[in-house]
Amino acid sequence: MAMTLYELLGADDRRFSPFCWRARLALAHKGFDADRVGVRFCDKELIAFSGQTLVPVLVDGETVVSDSWNIACYLEDTYPDRPALFGGDAAKPLAHFINTWADYTQRTTLTTLIVFDIFNHIEKIDWEYFRSHREQRFGMALEDVQKNRDRDVAVFREALQPLRTVLESRPYIAGEAPTYPDYILLGTFLFARTMSPFKLLKEDDPVYAWRARMLGLFDGMATKAIGYPC
Amino acid sequence: MAMTLYELLGADDRRFSPFCWRARLALAHKGFDADRVGVRFCDKELIAFSGQTLVPVLVDGETVVSDSWNIACYLEDTYPDRPALFGGDAAKPLAHFINTWADYTQRTTLTTLIVFDIFNHIEKIDWEYFRSHREQRFGMALEDVQKNRDRDVAVFREALQPLRTVLESRPYIAGEAPTYPDYILLGTFLFARTMSPFKLLKEDDPVYAWRARMLGLFDGMATKAIGYPC
Numbered sequence: 044m045a046m047t048l049y050e051l052l053g054a055d056d057r058r059f060s061p062f063c064w065r066a067r068l069a070l071a072h073k074g075f076d077a078d079r080v081g082v083r084f085c086d087k088e089l090i091a092f093s094g095q096t097l098v099p100v101l102v103d104g105e106t107v108v109s110d111s112w113n114i115a116c117y118l119e120d121t122y123p124d125r126p127a128l129f130g131g132d133a134a135k136p137l138a139h140f141i142n143t144w145a146d147y148t149q150r151t152t153l154t155t156l157i158v159f160d161i162f163n164h165i166e167k168i169d170w171e172y173f174r175s176h177r178e179q180r181f182g183m184a185l186e187d188v189q190k191n192r193d194r195d196v197a198v199f200r201e202a203l204q205p206l207r208t209v210l211e212s213r214p215y216i217a218g219e220a221p222t223y224p225d226y227i228l229l230g231t232f233l234f235a236r237t238m239s240p241f242k243l244l245k246e247d248d249p250v251y252a253w254r255a256r257m258l259g260l261f262d263g264m265a266t267k268a269i270g271y272p273c
Numbered sequence: 274m275a276m277t278l279y280e281l282l283g284a285d286d287r288r289f290s291p292f293c294w295r296a297r298l299a300l301a302h303k304g305f306d307a308d309r310v311g312v313r314f315c316d317k318e319l320i321a322f323s324g325q326t327l328v329p330v331l332v333d334g335e336t337v338v339s340d341s342w343n344i345a346c347y348l349e350d351t352y353p354d355r356p357a358l359f360g361g362d363a364a365k366p367l368a369h370f371i372n373t374w375a376d377y378t379q380r381t382t383l384t385t386l387i388v389f390d391i392f393n394h395i396e397k398i399d400w401e402y403f404r405s406h407r408e409q410r411f412g413m414a415l416e417d418v419q420k421n422r423d424r425d426v427a428v429f430r431e432a433l434q435p436l437r438t439v440l441e442s443r444p445y446i447a448g449e450a451p452t453y454p455d456y457i458l459l460g461t462f463l464f465a466r467t468m469s470p471f472k473l474l475k476e477d478d479p480v481y482a483w484r485a486r487m488l489g490l491f492d493g494m495a496t497k498a499i500g501y502p503c
Contacts, residue, residue, distance in 0.1 A: 133360030136439065136447045137367035137454060143435040144374060151431075201381075205373040209366065217366045224367065 045078050046070070049090050049100040052081030053165045053238065057269050061149060061234035064265075065111040066099040068226035071261040073118050073125045077101070084169040111230075112142055115223055128223040141216070141224045144205070149231050152199040153243075156192040159185045160239035192241060199243065203250055210249040214256065221260060229257045229265070237270040244273070275308050276300070279320050279330040282311030283395045283468065287499050291379060291464035292341040294495075296329040298456035299345045301491040303355045307331070314399040341460075342372055345453055358453040371446070371454045374435070379461050382429040383473075386422040389415045390469035422471060429473065433480055440479040444486065451490060459487045459495070467500040474503070 048067060051060035058064070058081065070077050082089050082098050093100045093109045100109045101117070108117045116135070119128045129135040154161075158177055162185050165173055174185055181188045189195075206228060209216055216224040232254050235243055244251040254273060258266050278297060281290035288294070288311065300307050312319050312328050323330045323339045330339045331347070338347045346365070349358045359365040384391075388407055392415050395403055404415055411418045419425075436458060439446055446454040462484050465473055474481040484503060488496050 130363030131361050133364035133447060133452075134367055136443065137364055137371065140435050140439050140446060140454070141367065141370060143438040147432075147434045202377075204377045205370050208373040209370050213366065216370060217363060222363075224370070 046075055047080060047102040048077040049080045049082050049093075049098050049102075051098050052083050052086075053161075055164070055269055056081065057164055057237050059161065059164070059234055059237040060098060061145075061230040062097075062111040063099040064230035064233045065223075065226050066101060066114045068229060068261075068265075069111075069115045069118055069128055069223060070101075071264060072128055072221070072223075072226065073122055075118075083166055084172050112139065115226075128226075130217060130222055134217070134222075138222070138224050138227070142227050145227045145231055148199075148202045149234070152195075152202045153231060153235060155181070155188050156196055156199060156243070157235055157239040157241055158188050160189070160241065164238045189241075196241075196243065200245070200248070203248075206253075207248065207250050210253045214253070221257065225253075225257060229254070232257075232273070233265055233268070233270070236265075236273055237268065240271040242273075276305055277310060277332040278307040279310045279312050279323075279328050279332075281328050282313050282316075283391075285394070285499055286311065287394055287467050289391065289394070289464055289467040290328060291375075291460040292327075293329040294460035294463045295341040295453075295456050296331060296344045298459060298491075298495075299341075299348055299358055299453060300331075301494060302358055302451070302453075302456065303348050303352055305348075313396055314402050342369065358456075360447060360452055364447070364452075368452070368454050368457070372457050375457045375461055378429075378432045379464070382425075382432045383461060383465060385411070385418050386426055386429060386473070387465055387469035387471055388418050390419070390471065394468045419471075426471075426473065430475070430478070433478075436483075437478065437480050440483045444483070451487065455483075455487060459484070462487075462503070463495055463498070463500070466495075466503055467498065470501040472503075 048070065050058045050063040050067070053059050080089065087096050090096070090098060090100045093107050095109050097109060099111055099114060100107065101114045108114050115128055129138055158181070162170065162173055177185060213219065215221045232243070244254065258273070278300065280288045280293040280297070283289050310319065317326050320326070320328060320330045323337050325339050327339060329341055329344060330337065331344045338344050345358055359368055388411070392400065392403055407415060443449065445451045462473070474484065488503070
């Protein structure tokens, strides 16, 4: 039976949630091609069946799983004969650490660079919710949060140092092939790419080359999604 | 044959390098009790045999290994029958990511809180080197770097969020027992504890309880070292 993935939906069919990208990439790694249902911020009733209000939500037959980390663990545990996402029990908790680090870095150093671009690429019906929620978080008008981004992007680039260092000695975070930590971080970049033309990386950054490799995975799945060139 | 670990040495026999602590904890995990040689900043000739200028340096028979990460990998590869530091090939590169994250967090958010305390606990012969080197890095007098630490400590605590999140669901980073990522992070806290009385953590922080568990390891080895109570 086909699986269904509920994803955050912006204007023009933009699927921009970094967490939904993580789930979609995990599904692709396992060889699944789920049906996809777009959910705007105002469409929470579409996922009421999951007992909570956040996407991604994965439906696999009778099973409903929400939260990208839970979805990755569910896929790994339920389909152990398909390509491993984590590469073993010892690696999984460390991937969880990286998951949390990515959330923190995204929230504190990336969203400030693109939040008004995000606003401009969601549907009007979501504008009031998004603006009031994010302006409360940042304590200023959305237009002002990203106005110094040409300067502030240095903080984001510096915060990527752990990723950069490991990529200096291998092509993917865990070695010769992508695993879930790579999808976690790619989700961050796809979130940006889907909604903002702002250049996050310098071309001589090892993270830039890694991102290019990642964008080519799964027959270029990510590059075919609606968004800006990186 | 006994191993020898060359460690950074402050005044009053304080062994304060976070990187040397990582090596010492890795040795303890593997069940080794190395001889220890203190090296002040001005004592670089003591480790000239290693072909570089930084501690830790481990000497194991004919083998000389420098750099804490290299030492951990050397111990794991050379003594596979002793307790595993990483728990498998898939976990090791992710531990390397955490190693780099810890370096970055320490450099950007912790050292600023305690750098003048460090100066006050190294021997006078190292003062000129330390002050000129660190004042160049921070662009101000050592006395001024940490003067707003009651406010700046919030940035350090917030940067620990990835550690905090994983510790909310398990006692150690990788699960039920300490592994090398725990020693990496404990090294950061021992660096501070050895040189500064400043309180880094709130008592209701899961990181606080984890640190207390870690301090009790190896028959309280870390708490017996010269330093301040946490």
